[in-house]
Amino acid sequence: MATICSTHCRSYPSLQPVSSPSSKLGHVPQHVTLSSSASKRFLAAKVSLKSQSDSNEVAVHTHQPQQSDGAATAAAVPVDIDTTQKLLNSELLSFTSAEESRAEASSYNNGNESVSITVVGASGDLAKKKIFPALFALYYEDCLPKHFTIFGYARSKMTDAELRTMVSKTLTCRIDKRENCGEKMDEFLKRCFYHSGQYDSQENFAALDKKLKEHENGKASNRLFYLSIPPNIFIDAVKCASSSASSGNGWTRVIVEKPFGRDSESSAALTKSLKQYLREDQIFRIDHYLGKELVENLSVLRFSNLIFEPLWSRQYIRNVQFIFSEDFGTEGRGGYFDNYGIIRDIMQNHLLQILALFAMETPVSLDAEDIRNEKVSSLYILL
Numbered sequence: 001m002a003t004i005c006s007t008h009c010r011s012y013p014s015l016q017p018v019s020s021p022s023s024k025l026g027h028v029p030q031h032v033t034l035s036s037s038a039s040k041r042f043l044a045a046k047v048s049l050k051s052q053s054d055s056n057e058v059a060v061h062t063h064q065p066q067q068s069d070g071a072a073t074a075a076a077v078p079v080d081i082d083t084t085q086k087l088l089n090s091e092l093l094s095f096t097s098a099e100e101s102r103a104e105a106s107s108y109n110n111g112n113e114s115v116s117i118t119v120v121g122a123s124g125d126l127a128k129k130k131i132f133p134a135l136f137a138l139y140y141e142d143c144l145p146k147h148f149t150i151f152g153y154a155r156s157k158m159t160d161a162e163l164r165t166m167v168s169k170t171l172t173c174r175i176d177k178r179e180n181c182g183e184k185m186d187e188f189l190k191r192c193f194y195h196s197g198q199y200d201s202q203e204n205f206a207a208l209d210k211k212l213k214e215h216e217n218g219k220a221s222n223r224l225f226y227l228s229i230p231p232n233i234f235i236d237a238v239k240c241a242s243s244s245a246s247s248g249n250g251w252t253r254v255i256v257e258k259p260f261g262r263d264s265e266s267s268a269a270l271t272k273s274l275k276q277y278l279r280e281d282q283i284f285r286i287d288h289y290l291g292k293e294l295v296e297n298l299s300v301l302r303f304s305n306l307i308f309e310p311l312w313s314r315q316y317i318r319n320v321q322f323i324f325s326e327d328f329g330t331e332g333r334g335g336y337f338d339n340y341g342i343i344r345d346i347m348q349n350h351l352l353q354i355l356a357l358f359a360m361e362t363p364v365s366l367d368a369e370d371i372r373n374e375k376v377s378s379l380y381i382l383l
Protein backbone atom coordinates (compact mmCIF):
# COMPACT_ATOMS: atom_id res chain seq x y z
CA MET A 1 0.00 0.00 0.00
CA ALA A 2 1.41 3.36 -0.98
CA THR A 3 1.87 5.97 1.65
CA ILE A 4 0.02 9.19 1.10
CA CYS A 5 2.39 11.93 2.21
CA SER A 6 1.00 14.98 3.87
CA THR A 7 2.56 18.39 4.45
CA HIS A 8 2.49 17.60 8.12
CA CYS A 9 4.39 14.38 7.64
CA ARG A 10 1.41 12.35 8.74
CA SER A 11 0.72 9.17 6.87
CA TYR A 12 -2.65 7.78 6.07
CA PRO A 13 -2.93 4.05 6.46
CA SER A 14 -5.27 3.51 3.54
CA LEU A 15 -7.84 5.14 1.35
CA GLN A 16 -11.32 4.58 2.68
CA PRO A 17 -14.35 4.41 0.45
CA VAL A 18 -16.34 7.60 0.68
CA SER A 19 -19.79 7.42 2.17
CA SER A 20 -22.66 9.40 0.73
CA PRO A 21 -23.04 12.79 2.34
CA SER A 22 -25.81 12.54 4.89
CA SER A 23 -28.76 14.82 4.40
CA LYS A 24 -29.47 15.43 8.04
CA LEU A 25 -31.79 18.28 8.84
CA GLY A 26 -29.66 21.38 8.98
CA HIS A 27 -27.04 20.08 6.59
CA VAL A 28 -26.64 22.17 3.48
CA PRO A 29 -24.74 19.88 1.14
CA GLN A 30 -23.56 21.66 -1.95
CA HIS A 31 -22.02 19.76 -4.80
CA VAL A 32 -19.91 20.96 -7.63
CA THR A 33 -19.62 18.17 -10.13
CA LEU A 34 -17.11 18.15 -12.93
CA SER A 35 -17.92 15.51 -15.42
CA SER A 36 -16.35 14.29 -18.57
CA SER A 37 -17.98 11.69 -20.73
CA ALA A 38 -17.72 8.32 -19.13
CA SER A 39 -16.58 5.35 -21.07
CA LYS A 40 -18.31 2.06 -20.40
CA ARG A 41 -15.07 0.11 -20.21
CA PHE A 42 -14.12 1.81 -17.00
CA LEU A 43 -15.07 0.68 -13.55
CA ALA A 44 -15.98 3.48 -11.21
CA ALA A 45 -14.25 3.55 -7.87
CA LYS A 46 -14.36 6.19 -5.22
CA VAL A 47 -11.60 7.45 -3.03
CA SER A 48 -11.91 10.19 -0.53
CA LEU A 49 -9.57 12.52 1.26
CA LYS A 50 -11.00 13.28 4.61
CA SER A 51 -9.24 15.20 7.32
CA GLN A 52 -9.97 14.28 10.92
CA SER A 53 -11.42 17.66 11.74
CA ASP A 54 -13.30 18.53 8.58
CA SER A 55 -16.60 17.33 7.32
CA ASN A 56 -15.87 18.64 3.87
CA GLU A 57 -14.76 16.13 1.30
CA VAL A 58 -13.40 15.87 -2.13
CA ALA A 59 -14.70 12.73 -3.75
CA VAL A 60 -12.95 11.47 -6.83
CA HIS A 61 -14.70 8.92 -8.98
CA THR A 62 -11.96 7.20 -10.84
CA HIS A 63 -12.07 4.98 -13.88
CA GLN A 64 -9.82 2.03 -13.57
CA PRO A 65 -9.01 0.50 -16.92
CA GLN A 66 -10.25 -3.06 -16.67
CA GLN A 67 -8.19 -5.91 -17.97
CA SER A 68 -9.85 -8.97 -19.35
CA ASP A 69 -9.34 -10.76 -16.04
CA GLY A 70 -10.92 -7.83 -14.19
CA ALA A 71 -7.71 -6.68 -12.54
CA ALA A 72 -7.10 -2.96 -12.49
CA THR A 73 -4.08 -1.85 -14.49
CA ALA A 74 -3.51 1.43 -12.69
CA ALA A 75 -0.21 0.32 -11.21
CA ALA A 76 1.09 -0.76 -14.61
CA VAL A 77 0.86 2.68 -16.24
CA PRO A 78 4.42 3.70 -17.16
CA VAL A 79 5.62 6.61 -15.09
CA ASP A 80 7.71 9.23 -16.80
CA ILE A 81 8.59 11.97 -14.36
CA ASP A 82 10.15 14.99 -16.02
CA THR A 83 12.51 17.43 -14.36
CA THR A 84 9.77 19.78 -13.23
CA GLN A 85 7.93 16.96 -11.60
CA LYS A 86 11.07 15.79 -9.82
CA LEU A 87 11.75 19.28 -8.57
CA LEU A 88 8.20 19.64 -7.40
CA ASN A 89 8.31 16.33 -5.61
CA SER A 90 11.45 17.28 -3.76
CA GLU A 91 9.97 20.67 -2.87
CA LEU A 92 6.83 19.01 -1.59
CA LEU A 93 8.64 16.39 0.40
CA SER A 94 11.02 18.84 2.01
CA PHE A 95 8.30 21.39 2.64
CA THR A 96 7.06 21.69 6.17
CA SER A 97 5.05 24.81 6.71
CA ALA A 98 5.72 24.85 10.46
CA GLU A 99 9.48 24.75 9.95
CA GLU A 100 9.34 27.60 7.48
CA SER A 101 7.19 29.64 9.83
CA ARG A 102 9.54 28.95 12.74
CA ALA A 103 12.50 30.11 10.67
CA GLU A 104 10.61 33.23 9.64
CA ALA A 105 9.63 33.92 13.26
CA SER A 106 13.17 33.53 14.55
CA SER A 107 14.51 35.94 11.92
CA TYR A 108 12.70 38.68 13.87
CA ASN A 109 14.42 37.59 17.09
CA ASN A 110 17.90 38.05 15.63
CA GLY A 111 17.13 41.63 14.69
CA ASN A 112 15.39 42.17 18.02
CA GLU A 113 12.26 43.20 16.19
CA SER A 114 8.72 43.06 17.46
CA VAL A 115 5.52 42.04 15.74
CA SER A 116 2.18 43.47 16.88
CA ILE A 117 -0.99 41.89 15.63
CA THR A 118 -4.23 43.85 15.97
CA VAL A 119 -7.44 41.94 15.42
CA VAL A 120 -9.87 44.65 14.32
CA GLY A 121 -13.38 43.44 15.22
CA ALA A 122 -12.08 41.25 18.05
CA SER A 123 -15.50 40.97 19.67
CA GLY A 124 -16.95 39.15 16.64
CA ASP A 125 -17.59 35.63 15.47
CA LEU A 126 -14.63 35.17 13.14
CA ALA A 127 -12.17 36.48 15.71
CA LYS A 128 -13.44 34.07 18.35
CA LYS A 129 -13.93 31.06 16.12
CA LYS A 130 -10.89 31.26 13.90
CA ILE A 131 -8.40 34.06 14.41
CA PHE A 132 -7.48 33.74 18.08
CA PRO A 133 -7.37 29.91 17.90
CA ALA A 134 -5.14 30.17 14.81
CA LEU A 135 -2.83 32.65 16.54
CA PHE A 136 -2.63 30.32 19.51
CA ALA A 137 -1.77 27.40 17.21
CA LEU A 138 1.07 29.50 15.76
CA TYR A 139 2.24 30.36 19.24
CA TYR A 140 2.12 26.71 20.30
CA GLU A 141 4.25 25.73 17.31
CA ASP A 142 6.82 28.49 18.01
CA CYS A 143 5.81 30.21 14.81
CA LEU A 144 5.42 33.63 16.39
CA PRO A 145 8.47 35.77 17.09
CA LYS A 146 9.76 36.19 20.63
CA HIS A 147 8.53 39.76 20.90
CA PHE A 148 4.94 39.66 19.81
CA THR A 149 1.82 41.29 21.18
CA ILE A 150 -1.78 40.72 20.19
CA PHE A 151 -4.36 43.47 20.52
CA GLY A 152 -8.08 43.04 20.12
CA TYR A 153 -9.77 46.19 18.83
CA ALA A 154 -13.52 46.77 18.60
CA ARG A 155 -16.21 49.16 19.81
CA SER A 156 -17.48 46.88 22.60
CA LYS A 157 -16.23 47.80 26.02
CA MET A 158 -13.99 45.10 27.42
CA THR A 159 -11.04 44.88 29.75
CA ASP A 160 -7.93 42.86 28.92
CA ALA A 161 -9.16 40.24 31.39
CA GLU A 162 -12.56 40.04 29.70
CA LEU A 163 -10.96 39.61 26.29
CA ARG A 164 -8.79 36.82 27.69
CA THR A 165 -11.81 35.07 29.19
CA MET A 166 -13.67 35.33 25.89
CA VAL A 167 -10.71 34.05 23.89
CA SER A 168 -9.86 31.25 26.32
CA LYS A 169 -13.26 29.63 25.66
CA THR A 170 -12.38 28.94 22.05
CA LEU A 171 -8.73 27.97 22.28
CA THR A 172 -8.11 24.30 21.78
CA CYS A 173 -5.19 21.98 21.57
CA ARG A 174 -6.47 20.72 18.28
CA ILE A 175 -4.17 17.79 17.91
CA ASP A 176 -4.21 15.02 20.50
CA LYS A 177 -1.54 14.55 23.12
CA ARG A 178 -0.28 18.11 23.06
CA GLU A 179 2.02 18.65 25.97
CA ASN A 180 1.71 21.58 28.40
CA CYS A 181 -1.19 22.93 26.43
CA GLY A 182 -2.84 24.60 29.45
CA GLU A 183 0.42 26.31 30.37
CA LYS A 184 0.95 27.48 26.81
CA MET A 185 -2.59 28.88 26.73
CA ASP A 186 -1.94 30.91 29.87
CA GLU A 187 1.32 32.27 28.44
CA PHE A 188 -0.44 33.11 25.19
CA LEU A 189 -3.35 34.86 26.89
CA LYS A 190 -0.94 37.05 28.87
CA ARG A 191 0.26 38.44 25.52
CA CYS A 192 -3.31 39.41 24.50
CA PHE A 193 -4.68 42.90 25.24
CA TYR A 194 -7.73 44.88 24.29
CA HIS A 195 -8.38 48.41 23.15
CA SER A 196 -11.87 49.73 22.62
CA GLY A 197 -12.44 52.21 19.80
CA GLN A 198 -14.51 53.25 16.81
CA TYR A 199 -13.44 52.07 13.38
CA ASP A 200 -13.47 55.58 11.92
CA SER A 201 -11.72 57.43 14.73
CA GLN A 202 -8.18 58.67 14.14
CA GLU A 203 -8.06 59.53 17.81
CA ASN A 204 -8.96 56.02 18.95
CA PHE A 205 -6.36 54.48 16.62
CA ALA A 206 -3.78 56.99 17.87
CA ALA A 207 -4.51 55.76 21.41
CA LEU A 208 -3.97 52.19 20.17
CA ASP A 209 -0.68 53.30 18.61
CA LYS A 210 0.44 54.61 22.00
CA LYS A 211 -0.32 51.27 23.66
CA LEU A 212 1.41 49.34 20.89
CA LYS A 213 4.53 51.47 21.34
CA GLU A 214 4.58 50.71 25.06
CA HIS A 215 4.57 46.99 24.30
CA GLU A 216 7.12 47.32 21.51
CA ASN A 217 9.38 48.91 24.07
CA GLY A 218 11.70 50.70 21.64
CA LYS A 219 12.19 47.69 19.38
CA ALA A 220 11.73 47.95 15.64
CA SER A 221 8.02 47.45 15.13
CA ASN A 222 6.15 45.44 12.53
CA ARG A 223 2.41 45.75 12.60
CA LEU A 224 -0.31 43.56 11.22
CA PHE A 225 -3.97 44.59 11.21
CA TYR A 226 -6.41 41.71 10.70
CA LEU A 227 -9.74 43.09 9.48
CA SER A 228 -12.34 40.89 11.08
CA ILE A 229 -15.17 43.34 10.50
CA PRO A 230 -17.99 43.75 7.99
CA PRO A 231 -16.73 44.93 4.58
CA ASN A 232 -18.58 48.26 4.71
CA ILE A 233 -16.17 49.48 7.38
CA PHE A 234 -12.92 48.10 5.88
CA ILE A 235 -11.89 51.44 4.37
CA ASP A 236 -12.59 53.49 7.51
CA ALA A 237 -10.48 51.12 9.57
CA VAL A 238 -7.64 50.98 7.03
CA LYS A 239 -7.59 54.76 6.72
CA CYS A 240 -7.34 55.24 10.51
CA ALA A 241 -4.89 52.38 11.05
CA SER A 242 -2.57 53.58 8.31
CA SER A 243 -2.59 57.23 9.27
CA SER A 244 -2.64 56.88 13.07
CA ALA A 245 -1.27 53.46 13.98
CA SER A 246 1.11 52.28 11.27
CA SER A 247 4.68 51.38 12.06
CA GLY A 248 7.27 54.12 11.85
CA ASN A 249 10.25 51.82 11.40
CA GLY A 250 9.04 48.42 10.23
CA TRP A 251 6.35 46.99 8.01
CA THR A 252 2.61 47.57 8.22
CA ARG A 253 0.36 44.95 6.66
CA VAL A 254 -3.36 44.39 6.49
CA ILE A 255 -5.20 41.10 6.19
CA VAL A 256 -8.59 41.36 4.53
CA GLU A 257 -11.16 38.62 4.95
CA LYS A 258 -13.52 37.84 2.15
CA PRO A 259 -15.91 39.00 0.80
CA PHE A 260 -13.79 41.22 -1.41
CA GLY A 261 -16.81 42.99 -2.84
CA ARG A 262 -19.96 41.38 -4.22
CA ASP A 263 -18.95 41.37 -7.88
CA SER A 264 -16.03 42.23 -10.08
CA GLU A 265 -16.85 45.95 -10.14
CA SER A 266 -17.20 46.34 -6.37
CA SER A 267 -14.10 44.21 -5.82
CA ALA A 268 -12.09 46.56 -8.06
CA ALA A 269 -13.56 49.53 -6.20
CA LEU A 270 -12.52 47.99 -2.86
CA THR A 271 -8.96 47.44 -4.09
CA LYS A 272 -8.83 50.99 -5.44
CA SER A 273 -9.94 52.39 -2.07
CA LEU A 274 -7.50 50.21 -0.12
CA LYS A 275 -4.70 51.44 -2.38
CA GLN A 276 -5.32 55.01 -1.28
CA TYR A 277 -3.71 53.95 1.98
CA LEU A 278 -1.71 50.80 1.25
CA ARG A 279 0.54 49.38 -1.41
CA GLU A 280 -0.54 46.10 -2.97
CA ASP A 281 2.28 44.26 -1.18
CA GLN A 282 0.84 45.37 2.17
CA ILE A 283 -2.56 43.83 1.44
CA PHE A 284 -3.13 40.14 2.16
CA ARG A 285 -6.42 38.65 1.05
CA ILE A 286 -7.30 35.47 2.89
CA ASP A 287 -9.20 32.42 1.78
CA HIS A 288 -9.06 30.27 4.85
CA TYR A 289 -9.99 27.15 2.90
CA LEU A 290 -6.50 27.11 1.39
CA GLY A 291 -5.09 26.68 4.89
CA LYS A 292 -7.17 23.62 5.65
CA GLU A 293 -5.18 20.48 6.11
CA LEU A 294 -7.37 18.58 3.68
CA VAL A 295 -6.83 21.19 0.98
CA GLU A 296 -3.10 21.59 1.63
CA ASN A 297 -2.72 17.85 1.38
CA LEU A 298 -4.28 17.80 -2.06
CA SER A 299 -1.08 19.05 -3.66
CA VAL A 300 1.03 16.52 -1.83
CA LEU A 301 -1.37 13.75 -2.67
CA ARG A 302 -1.29 14.72 -6.34
CA PHE A 303 2.34 15.43 -6.91
CA SER A 304 4.18 13.20 -4.48
CA ASN A 305 2.43 9.92 -5.04
CA LEU A 306 3.35 8.11 -8.19
CA ILE A 307 0.14 6.16 -8.20
CA PHE A 308 -1.93 9.33 -8.61
CA GLU A 309 0.09 11.60 -10.86
CA PRO A 310 -0.30 9.50 -14.05
CA LEU A 311 -3.98 8.90 -13.33
CA TRP A 312 -4.92 12.51 -12.63
CA SER A 313 -6.55 13.27 -15.95
CA ARG A 314 -9.90 13.15 -17.65
CA GLN A 315 -8.81 9.90 -19.20
CA TYR A 316 -9.09 8.16 -15.86
CA ILE A 317 -11.36 10.36 -13.75
CA ARG A 318 -15.03 10.37 -14.64
CA ASN A 319 -16.22 13.09 -12.29
CA VAL A 320 -15.14 14.97 -9.22
CA GLN A 321 -17.51 16.17 -6.55
CA PHE A 322 -16.79 18.89 -4.05
CA ILE A 323 -19.11 18.46 -1.11
CA PHE A 324 -19.58 21.27 1.33
CA SER A 325 -21.62 20.22 4.32
CA GLU A 326 -22.03 21.83 7.72
CA ASP A 327 -23.53 20.08 10.71
CA PHE A 328 -25.39 23.19 11.78
CA GLY A 329 -28.04 25.35 10.20
CA THR A 330 -28.18 28.96 9.11
CA GLU A 331 -27.78 30.13 12.73
CA GLY A 332 -27.03 33.88 12.78
CA ARG A 333 -26.28 34.08 9.06
CA GLY A 334 -29.81 34.58 7.71
CA GLY A 335 -29.48 38.33 7.12
CA TYR A 336 -26.05 37.91 5.61
CA PHE A 337 -27.20 35.13 3.27
CA ASP A 338 -30.26 37.17 2.26
CA ASN A 339 -28.13 40.17 1.35
CA TYR A 340 -24.97 38.64 0.08
CA GLY A 341 -26.10 35.20 -1.04
CA ILE A 342 -24.99 31.71 -0.08
CA ILE A 343 -23.23 31.26 -3.43
CA ARG A 344 -21.04 34.29 -2.83
CA ASP A 345 -20.41 33.08 0.69
CA ILE A 346 -18.58 29.91 -0.20
CA MET A 347 -18.91 28.81 -3.82
CA GLN A 348 -17.12 31.42 -5.89
CA ASN A 349 -14.31 31.61 -3.36
CA HIS A 350 -13.63 28.55 -1.22
CA LEU A 351 -15.03 25.86 -3.49
CA LEU A 352 -13.73 27.41 -6.69
CA GLN A 353 -10.26 27.64 -5.15
CA ILE A 354 -10.36 23.94 -4.35
CA LEU A 355 -11.65 23.13 -7.79
CA ALA A 356 -8.81 25.10 -9.41
CA LEU A 357 -6.22 23.49 -7.16
CA PHE A 358 -7.62 20.11 -8.02
CA ALA A 359 -7.89 20.65 -11.76
CA MET A 360 -4.74 22.65 -12.48
CA GLU A 361 -1.79 21.29 -14.43
CA THR A 362 1.52 20.77 -12.64
CA PRO A 363 2.92 24.18 -11.69
CA VAL A 364 6.53 25.06 -12.49
CA SER A 365 7.22 25.40 -8.76
CA LEU A 366 5.32 25.70 -5.53
CA ASP A 367 5.70 29.48 -5.51
CA ALA A 368 2.38 31.17 -4.92
CA GLU A 369 2.45 32.91 -8.29
CA ASP A 370 3.19 29.74 -10.25
CA ILE A 371 0.35 27.94 -8.52
CA ARG A 372 -1.95 30.92 -9.10
CA ASN A 373 -1.11 31.00 -12.80
CA GLU A 374 -1.96 27.33 -13.20
CA LYS A 375 -5.19 27.78 -11.26
CA VAL A 376 -6.20 30.67 -13.50
CA SER A 377 -5.44 28.56 -16.60
CA SER A 378 -7.61 25.74 -15.29
CA LEU A 379 -10.50 28.16 -14.76
CA TYR A 380 -10.15 29.51 -18.32
CA ILE A 381 -10.40 25.95 -19.59
CA LEU A 382 -13.65 25.46 -17.69
CA LEU A 383 -15.22 28.63 -19.11
Ligand SMILES: NC(=O)C1=CN([C@@H]2O[C@H](COP(=O)(O)OP(=O)(O)OC[C@H]3O[C@@H](n4cnc5c(N)ncnc54)[C@H](OP(=O)(O)O)[C@@H]3O)[C@@H](O)[C@H]2O)C=CC1
Binds near residue numbers: 125129199229
Ligand atom coordinates in the same frame (compact mmCIF):
# COMPACT_ATOMS: atom_id res chain seq x y z
N1 LIG B 1 -17.67 34.33 10.70
C1 LIG B 1 -17.05 33.59 9.81
O1 LIG B 1 -16.92 32.36 9.92
C2 LIG B 1 -16.42 34.25 8.62
C3 LIG B 1 -16.48 35.63 8.43
N2 LIG B 1 -15.83 36.19 7.37
C4 LIG B 1 -15.80 37.64 7.17
O2 LIG B 1 -15.04 38.20 8.22
C5 LIG B 1 -15.55 39.44 8.64
C6 LIG B 1 -15.96 39.38 10.12
O3 LIG B 1 -16.92 38.36 10.28
P1 LIG B 1 -17.71 38.14 11.65
O4 LIG B 1 -16.77 38.12 12.79
O5 LIG B 1 -18.57 36.97 11.39
O6 LIG B 1 -18.60 39.45 11.70
P2 LIG B 1 -19.39 40.07 12.92
O7 LIG B 1 -20.73 40.45 12.40
O8 LIG B 1 -19.33 39.20 14.13
O9 LIG B 1 -18.60 41.43 13.13
C7 LIG B 1 -17.35 41.53 13.78
C8 LIG B 1 -17.35 42.73 14.71
O10 LIG B 1 -17.51 43.93 13.93
C9 LIG B 1 -18.31 44.87 14.64
N3 LIG B 1 -19.48 45.18 13.81
C10 LIG B 1 -20.44 44.35 13.37
N4 LIG B 1 -21.34 45.01 12.59
C11 LIG B 1 -20.92 46.28 12.54
C12 LIG B 1 -21.41 47.45 11.91
N5 LIG B 1 -22.51 47.43 11.15
N6 LIG B 1 -20.73 48.61 12.07
C13 LIG B 1 -19.63 48.64 12.80
N7 LIG B 1 -19.11 47.56 13.44
C14 LIG B 1 -19.75 46.40 13.32
C15 LIG B 1 -18.76 44.21 15.91
O11 LIG B 1 -17.87 44.63 16.95
P3 LIG B 1 -18.16 45.87 17.91
O12 LIG B 1 -19.63 46.09 17.92
O13 LIG B 1 -17.61 45.43 19.22
O14 LIG B 1 -17.41 46.96 17.29
C16 LIG B 1 -18.53 42.73 15.67
O15 LIG B 1 -18.21 42.03 16.84
C17 LIG B 1 -16.71 39.72 7.70
O16 LIG B 1 -16.19 40.44 6.62
C18 LIG B 1 -17.14 38.33 7.25
O17 LIG B 1 -17.77 38.39 6.02
C19 LIG B 1 -15.12 35.44 6.49
C20 LIG B 1 -15.04 34.08 6.64
C21 LIG B 1 -15.73 33.37 7.67
Ligand SMILES: O=C1O[C@H](COP(=O)(O)O)[C@@H](O)[C@H](O)[C@H]1O
Binds near residue numbers: 288333346
Ligand atom coordinates in the same frame (compact mmCIF):
# COMPACT_ATOMS: atom_id res chain seq x y z
O1 LIG C 1 -16.20 31.62 4.95
C1 LIG C 1 -17.04 30.91 5.46
O2 LIG C 1 -16.69 29.67 5.83
C2 LIG C 1 -17.44 29.01 6.84
C3 LIG C 1 -17.04 27.54 6.77
O3 LIG C 1 -15.68 27.42 7.09
P1 LIG C 1 -15.17 26.24 8.02
O4 LIG C 1 -13.70 26.47 8.13
O5 LIG C 1 -15.90 26.41 9.32
O6 LIG C 1 -15.52 24.98 7.32
C4 LIG C 1 -18.91 29.18 6.64
O7 LIG C 1 -19.59 28.60 7.72
C5 LIG C 1 -19.21 30.67 6.57
O8 LIG C 1 -20.60 30.87 6.29
C6 LIG C 1 -18.43 31.30 5.48
O9 LIG C 1 -18.59 32.73 5.54
